Amino acid sequence: MTRRVKRANGVESRERILDAAVEIAGERGYEGTSIAAVSAKCGLPASSIYWHFEHKDDLIAAVIERSFEAWLAAVRLPDETTGTPLERVLVMARNVAESLLAAPDFLRLGLMLALERRPAEPRGRTVFLQVRETARRRIADDVRGLFPDLDEAAVQTLTTYTVAGADGLFVHREINGGAVDLRTMFELHARLVFDAAARLAARPGEALPTPLSPLRKRSA
Numbered sequence: 001m002t003r004r005v006k007r008a009n010g011v012e013s014r015e016r017i018l019d020a021a022v023e024i025a026g027e028r029g030y031e032g033t034s035i036a037a038v039s040a041k042c043g044l045p046a047s048s049i050y051w052h053f054e055h056k057d058d059l060i061a062a063v064i065e066r067s068f069e070a071w072l073a074a075v076r077l078p079d080e081t082t083g084t085p086l087e088r089v090l091v092m093a094r095n096v097a098e099s100l101l102a103a104p105d106f107l108r109l110g111l112m113l114a115l116e117r118r119p120a121e122p123r124g125r126t127v128f129l130q131v132r133e134t135a136r137r138r139i140a141d142d143v144r145g146l147f148p149d150l151d152e153a154a155v156q157t158l159t160t161y162t163v164a165g166a167d168g169l170f171v172h173r174e175i176n177g178g179a180v181d182l183r184t185m186f187e188l189h190a191r192l193v194f195d196a197a198a199r200l201a202a203r204p205g206e207a208l209p210t211p212l213s214p215l216r217k218r219s220a
Contacts, residue, residue, distance in 0.1 A: 014052050016042045021063050022105050030060060030112055030122070060109060060124035067106035068131040074099035075135050077142045085146050086194055092142075093190035097183040100170055106131070107170055136163055146194075147201040154200050158193060165189045 020042035025033045035056055039046045053059040074095040078088045100107060110128030140159040143150065150158075169189060173180035 010052075013044060013048055016044060017049050017052060017059070018063055018066055021059050022067075025060065025063065025109055026105070030109065030116075030124070033060065035059075057123045060113075060122070061127040064106050064110055064124055064127050065131065067103045067109075068135075070103045071096070071099045071106050072131070072135060072138075075138055077145070086191070089146070089190050089194050090187055093186040094183055096166070097186040101182060104170070107167070108174065111167065111171065132163075139163065143197060147197045149201045150197065154197075158197055158200075161196075162189075162193050165193070 017038060020038045021033065024037050024041055028037070033056060035046050035049055038059065039049055042049075049059070053062060074092075076092065076095075078091050080088075082088045082091055106128070109124065110132065113122055113125035113128055114132075116125070136159055139162055140155055143155050143158050143162075147155075166186070166189065169180070169182065169185045173182050173185075
């Protein structure tokens with residue numbers, strides 16, 4: 001019984017620490033987050049934080065991992081019973097938007113770290129890039145499943161565009177203080193990606209435009 005209580009208390013303490021770290025990092029960023037600030041926020045002594053996490057970087061990495069687990073669960077294409085392929089994609093887009101509204105820490109903190117260059121790379125940045133690659137592979141698998149006639153180059157280009165567009169919408173909302181309907185924007189983004197994939201699948205061999213091959217003008 002005592003062992004169970006200690007384990008439960010340990011889990012509860014860890015969650016309190018992570019919750020506090022989320023708030024501090026959201027307000028002050030990576031540089032402004034400190035063990036002392038997290039300790040003051042969660043009401044636990046610094047020794048308790050160090051018992052769970054070796055240093056600040058481990059703590060930030062854990063914040064990213066916890067948020068990512070919730071986010072990754074949303075990046076899942078519903079099965080065929082949900083409706084047409086487009087309807088399934090739109091459901092997934094709404095789920096991803098909802099997850100980012102509920103737990104944005106993975107993307108907010110991760111993007112901050114990913115854009116920084118340091119002599120010694122923070123573990124949080126490494127974790128972010130790893131889990132981001134997991135999400136990218138899942139999206140690529142969904143594109144292949146929905147459009148089996150696409151060649152691999154098109155799959156990778158569409159996947160890159162999907163991830164980059166999601167990043168941009170999230171950053172735009174953050175810059176504008178949340179005054180952006182993320183659900184609507186993600187649905188629009190999903191429709192555009194789906195339409196592009198459907199067009200390419202219907203016309204095998206057509207390449208997506210690149211900086212060196214601009215969009216052709218349509219004849220009147």
